[in-house]
Amino acid sequence: MHTIFVKSEEEEYQCREDQHLLVAMKAVGKSCIPSGCHGGGCGVCKVRILAGDVERKVMSRKHVSEEEQQQGISLACRVFPRSTVTLEIYESTTHQ
Amino acid sequence: MSVMRLGHINVRVLDIEEAVDHYVNVNGMIQTHVDPLGNVYLKCWDEWDKYSVVLSPSDQAGMNHIAYKVKSDADLDMYKTRITEAGIDVEEVPAGTLEFVGRALKFKVPSEHEMYLYAEKEYVGTSVGTTNPDPWPDDLKGVGAHWVDHALLMCPFDPETGVNTVAEVTSFMVDVLDFYLVEQVMVGPDGDIQLATWLSCSNTPHDIAFVGGPVSGLHHLAYFLDSWNDVLKAADIMSKKRVKIDVTPQRHGITRGYTIYYFDPSGNRNETFAGLGYLAQPDRPVTTWTEDQLGAGIFYHTRELVESFTTVYT
Ligand code: FES
Ligand SMILES: [Fe+2]
Numbered sequence: 001m002h003t004i005f006v007k008s009e010e011e012e013y014q015c016r017e018d019q020h021l022l023v024a025m026k027a028v029g030k031s032c033i034p035s036g037c038h039g040g041g042c043g044v045c046k047v048r049i050l051a052g053d054v055e056r057k058v059m060s061r062k063h064v065s066e067e068e069q070q071q072g073i074s075l076a077c078r079v080f081p082r083s084t085v086t087l088e089i090y091e092s093t094t095h096q
Numbered sequence: 097m098s099v100m101r102l103g104h105i106n107v108r109v110l111d112i113e114e115a116v117d118h119y120v121n122v123n124g125m126i127q128t129h130v131d132p133l134g135n136v137y138l139k140c141w142d143e144w145d146k147y148s149v150v151l152s153p154s155d156q157a158g159m160n161h162i163a164y165k166v167k168s169d170a171d172l173d174m175y176k177t178r179i180t181e182a183g184i185d186v187e188e189v190p191a192g193t194l195e196f197v198g199r200a201l202k203f204k205v206p207s208e209h210e211m212y213l214y215a216e217k218e219y220v221g222t223s224v225g226t227t228n229p230d231p232w233p234d235d236l237k238g239v240g241a242h243w244v245d246h247a248l249l250m251c252p253f254d255p256e257t258g259v260n261t262v263a264e265v266t267s268f269m270v271d272v273l274d275f276y277l278v279e280q281v282m283v284g285p286d287g288d289i290q291l292a293t294w295l296s297c298s299n300t301p302h303d304i305a306f307v308g309g310p311v312s313g314l315h316h317l318a319y320f321l322d323s324w325n326d327v328l329k330a331a332d333i334m335s336k337k338r339v340k341i342d343v344t345p346q347r348h349g350i351t352r353g354y355t356i357y358y359f360d361p362s363g364n365r366n367e368t369f370a371g372l373g374y375l376a377q378p379d380r381p382v383t384t385w386t387e388d389q390l391g392a393g394i395f396y397h398t399r400e401l402v403e404s405f406t407t408v409y410t
Contacts (some may be wrong), residue, residue: 036408038340040110041157041363044408058110060363060410062156077363 002081006032007050008088020057021047021076021085033089038077045076052085098174099273099297102304103165103214104147105247105317107364108154108410112136114361115151122339123319123366124240125149128220131195140319141223141233142242146196149244149317157362157410159314161202162247162304163194163212164273164297172201175213175273179203182272191216206264207251208312213273238337239330241319245369246302248315250409253308255289262308263290269304270295276378278302279350283387291387294351296376301351313409316357318367327354330368334358342404349396350385364410 001014004021011032015024022035022045036044043063049072056069057078064073073090109115116136119125125138128147137147145165152160166172172188179186179201186203189212194200198216205211223233232240251261269275278301281292294302307315321327327345334341334356342357342365352373358366374380385393392399 036404037157037342037359037363037365037410039157039359039361039363041359041410042408044404058155060110060156062158 002052003084004081005084005086006047006088007086009033015081015085017080017082019080021045021079021081021087023077025076033076035077040075040078043075046073046090047076047079047087048073048090049079050086050088052087053082054085055080055082098167098171099164099213099275099303100167101165101298102148102244102246103145103163103212103217104150105162105244106135106150106152106160107314107317107360108156108158108160109151109360109362109364110154110157111361112151112153118339118360119149119151120237122238122334122337124236124238126223129195135195137195139220140241140243141236143244144219144222146218146220157364159209159247159249159364159410161210161212162249163197163200163214164303165217166213166215169198169215172199172213172215176201178272182268184268184272206268207249207261207306209249209251209265239319239321239326239333239368241321241368243320245300245318245320246304247317248305248307250309250311250313250315251306252310252312253291254310255284260289260308261312262293262306265306266290266293266295273297275303276376277382278376278380279383279385281307281350281385281387281390281393283390287386291390299376301353301373301376307406309406309409314364315409316365316367318355318369321354321368321370323370324354327356327368327370331356342408343395343402346398347396349389349393350383362410365408 009032034044036042040059059075059078129137136151138149191198196218200212200214275295275297279294283291292307294305340359354370391401
């Protein structure tokens, strides 16, 4: 279990290594990160990882460019924690 | 009316193995072909043509194209003329360009979606055959969907700048492709802006639907199930398989369908849809939903529109 700090929302919750960040968040009834498709396709869950080790599954290039990915920008539904993680909501590039 | 039905939909996926696992083991489709580029072709057990879904490996989710089947080869000539006369570029692609499909017309509808019309696709038969068939086959997987029923496409819409491709694509489908309008959502101070439309080319309440949004995209593709019980069981199966459900079993006010919205592993929304709703006919009066009742139109029980309905799509 790792602690996820959502800095921009001043919220935190626990996430297992085999859960992505949104599944664990929704399981405890929180909504500090926008949640949508949980498949890395829709882009609503865009975050910037400020600290911590994570593993990331492939995510839609339409929503996260290679450069952004190098800067720690990710779709939260594709991120699996490997340590305590601190992140902030990234202004969404999707349909809003 | 010579467009018969939705023939197939080509969807982009981020991980082809995960996608195939979902479309086979959750939706219950049968894999029928893999082409040299790695695109995977699937059909439902109750469909007789070679495929109704094509999964394409990609670095993003969404829809590549949607294809409708017309009744006869001569219809393609007729539609080619009509689409051209409507001021839309149409390309005729030779047989085999779409695998197992005869010559086809390729064009972009006013909402920027790529569409094909074709008259022939290789016949393989349903899983129960045509002679003294059982009502359903053994060894169905997942929800065992009967067929791909319809798709809902998101269309660029911004009334402040006068952009309404929902209205444009709806006119195109009606005037050029002979679909008819079944239901619509009208918004704006005077209730005269078409935000969403449901159109039929058959006797079911919709064969395609369009909803306005910031950008063009795929809202969902829907599978037909028999009954409300099947919809409930489908939701059980999705929970068991840890499929991300967007909206649990519920009734749509619009079309009266019983529904579940859920996502494939790349975030493309799927729907299981049951209930005929009503007999759609070209002379049936069009049903109109007003802006203040939009919630009930989409989700009849809660009467609330969930934000994800218009913001989450691929
Ligand atoms: S929820 Fe859709 S990309 Fe994460
Ligand atoms: Fe639908």
